[in-house]
Amino acid sequence: MPWWQREGVISRVLAVAGVGVTLVGVLMLLVLAAQAGFFGPVARVVAGAGLSVALVGLGWRVFGRPGGRVGGIALVATGIAGLYLDVVAVTGYYRWIPGGVGLAVALVVALAGVGIAVRWQSQPLAVGVVLGAAVLSPALTTELMLLGFLVVLQAAGVPVQMRRDWPVLHVARTLPVVLAVLGLVALSGIEGAISGTEAEQRQGLLLAAIACAVVGLVGALLAVRRRPGDITASITIALTALPVLAAAVLFDRVVSASITAVPATVLLGLAATLIPRLSAEIRRHAESPAGPTKAATAPDALSGHANAAALAGPASAAVVPGPEGPGLVGPLRIARHTALVAGLTGAVALLQTCTIASGGHPRLLPTMLFAVGLAFLAVAAASRTRVAAGLGIAFALLGGLVMLAIATPETLALQRLADDKLDVSTAVAAVVGLGVAAMVAWTVPRLPRCDDPALVTGVWIAVSIAGLYYVLVAAVSFGVSLGGADGFIIGHSLATIVWMVAATGSLFYGLRRLSSSPAVAKVCLVSGLLVAAAALAKLFLFDLATLSGLVRVTAFLAVGILLLLTGTRYARAFADAATPRQTP
DSSP, rough: OGGGGTTTTTHHHHHHHHHHHHHHHHHHHIIIIHHHHHOHHHHHHHHHHHHHHHOOOHHHHHHTEEEEHHHHHHHHHHHHHHHHHHHHHHIIIIOOOEEEEEEEHHHHHHHHHHHHHHTOOHHHHHHHHHHHHHGGGGGOOHHHHHHHHHHHHHTTTTTHHHOOOHHHHHHHHHHHHHHEEEEHHHHHHHHHHTSSOOOOOOOHHHHHHHHHHHHHHHHHHHHHHTTTOOOHHHHHHHHHHHHHHHGGGOOOOOHHHHHHHHHHHHHHHHHHTTTTHHHHHHHHHHHHHOSSSSSGOOOOOOOOHHHHEEEEEEHHHOOOOOOOOOTTETTTEEHHHHHHHHHHHHHHHHHHHHHHHHOOOOGGHHHHHHHHHHHHHHHHHHHOOOHHHHHHHHHHHHHHHHHHEEEEEEEOOHHHHHHHHOOOHHHHHHHHHHHHHHHHHGGGGGSOOOOOOOHHHHHHHHHHHHHHHHOOOOHHHHHHHHHHHHHHHHHHHHHHHHHHHHHHHHHHHHHHHTOOOOHHHHHHHHHHHHHHHHHHHHHHIIHHHHHHHHHHHHHHHHHHHHHHHHHHHHHHHHHHHHHHHHHO
């Protein structure tokens, strides 16, 4: 059956068209008639209000008749939106009443409209009221006053979302104010950049952005406490945080970093309220009679908690009913998807904070990113939550990319560039990055469903490669900063020796675990051999041509002695492993 022949389709299309056309007519009555000199201002406002009230009364009457639901909803939506526009005109266009009074009256009108929608159980009515008023309000007022009326519309939908599962209303009441704030921030920033002065009304834009974020966060928390499955409410937390992050760029570096730090702290704190509960759930499943005991008590970094993690993984991702209600966890009784969205949004805000705070000293940015990543990984290791681990790894990768942009391979290979671009700050960043890499290797195998041998091996190989780079950056940076004229070659010599020492330690540990933990031994041996190969390649391909004198001799002697020790230990380990098979 064609869509136009389905029951109710044509009536709905005509009703929507009627709402739009009528609201445009009301707008013309309030604005265009004034521009053309028709009627007086009072007559225009009274006529608009009278028409709107008449439409509401007519819609109420039509709704109670058979087949009048669609027409009644359309008429009431048009009337309420018209009344809202009338209040906007009186406040923002004619400026007959103070802004605060106008906003209060507008809130009453909007609440009346959504209240009727709740009474009639009609999401289209609520959406029509909110969208109709939001789309046409910019024709009557602009800038800060417009943002105030859009925030009022956003707030008017909060009580409805607590009682009704209306996801379209979530979007309809959130997107207009978010887009308006972002647009005005962009225009203000462009004007300030062109004129070379500070953006005008930046304090007002920031206040509007904060109001939008607060209404969005509070509304989302109230909604998910009533309906834990309301994912749309959680998404609005991220949407309403965007204006604050955008408005922060209008201020200087210190103030901007302070502004973005606030939503980062609030949202990450909100997400952190779930960590104790998730940790308790994971421990409960790991210690259950059906769960494993032997593997769960193994102290090894790679094999420990393997079976328990397999059981705890699905449990940590599922919605666990409890005394707080189905799917609600933590002291704030919020859903897991809400905490996830809050954590991700807070991480983005924290990233912006780090970027802005290090604006005057870009070489400090890797250290800040690594420090944040280390904190997330520490939380993940303690609570065994994959989201925290993912955020930690993301910050670690970002820090590594920034470090790679500062300490490029060309910079590390040429003394002239190293003296110019590397200093103590890059050395400190490399040391912190080395700690983050070690934390990744420690944390990932302990996460739920992350104990696969192939995954663990891949993580250790990636960590080994990153570790080689960070050791090289730290050694060369300390060398050029503290070693004087020969600091560059001393740093490279030290890096080669440290590489070989790390390879020797990894190989020795792997050989020691060869019989007791073959999987652990395999990972350590593969990583150690790769690092040893890298050390030898650097020794002959770079150090031999670049280093000179006693420094080069020291590097070759140290690497050679370590290779002899490793080879001897390797042969003895395999001989010891073969001895029991030769005994009768």
